[in-house]
Amino acid sequence: MNIVLFGPPGAGKGTQAKRLTTVLGIPQISTGDLMRAERASGSELGKEFDHYMSQGLLVPDELSLRLLEQRLAKPDASKGAIFDGFPRTVPQAEALDRLLQANGRKIDVVVSMEVPLDEMIERIVHRRSCESCGQIYHLRYNPPPSPDACGACGGKLVQRKDDTEEVVRKRNDEYLAKTAPILGYYTQQGIVKAISGIGSLDEIEARIKAAIGK
Ligand code: AMP
Numbered sequence: 001m002n003i004v005l006f007g008p009p010g011a012g013k014g015t016q017a018k019r020l021t022t023v024l025g026i027p028q029i030s031t032g033d034l035m036r037a038e039r040a041s042g043s044e045l046g047k048e049f050d051h052y053m054s055q056g057l058l059v060p061d062e063l064s065l066r067l068l069e070q071r072l073a074k075p076d077a078s079k080g081a082i083f084d085g086f087p088r089t090v091p092q093a094e095a096l097d098r099l100l101q102a103n104g105r106k107i108d109v110v111v112s113m114e115v116p117l118d119e120m121i122e123r124i125v126h127r128r129s130c131e132s133c134g135q136i137y138h139l140r141y142n143p144p145p146s147p148d149a150c151g152a153c154g155g156k157l158v159q160r161k162d163d164t165e166e167v168v169r170k171r172n173d174e175y176l177a178k179t180a181p182i183l184g185y186y187t188q189q190g191i192v193k194a195i196s197g198i199g200s201l202d203e204i205e206a207r208i209k210a211a212i213g214k
Helices: 013-024 031-040 044-053 061-072 090-101 117-125 165-179 182-189 201-212
Strands: 002-006 028-030 081-084 109-114 127-130 136-138 192-196
Touching: 002 013, 002 182, 013 028, 013 081, 013 136, 013 201, 028 031, 028 061, 031 044, 031 061, 044 061, 061 090, 090 182, 109 182, 109 201, 117 127, 117 165, 182 192, 192 201
Parallel strands: 002 081, 002 109, 028 081, 109 192
Antiparallel strands: 127 136
């Protein structure tokens, strides 16, 4: 099964994708996570990603697609994947369809997680994630046992560089201009299920499962 978790920054895509990997036994593919890993390696490519990410801008399609293609070719993605933060433009969505079709696969369902802008900003500026295992927390709604350490692995909790209010507003502008039109593309295919992204993590997980028929 191939699922796209769709929504603005801070909709909860990453948190729910991690939960779904356990339920469905397929990996989460987050181009944002892949880009952050490349950036942390200090490579030239990582520096190029950082140039865009730190300003809240989308990384050019050609670079994002190359990364996605390499990840999709790994054996663990052969039975399906949960796409989180990809596609981000209509050309990326078209390219993903082509890549999947080449292997007789397709996107089965796009779950659109709807969250208003003020809620998004509130979530993002209080978001912390574990440097080691990627676990995501919200300082108020899903607090870690201690403000600096991950409850799952004890790793260091950090705030993403692009999780400031100013950058989030830019990320939202990019979302509205370039990413939101993807919904029209998938709606034409009849595969979009919209859910509210407001509620407890368990409630939202239950809505996603209902939307994907699990
Ligand atoms: P995310 O972790 O999904 O919130 O992504 C963080 C940042 O990485 C975005 O604001 C973009 O700068 C970049 N990024 C992640 N995925 C993509 C993508 N599919 N296309 C373009 N830029 C991306």
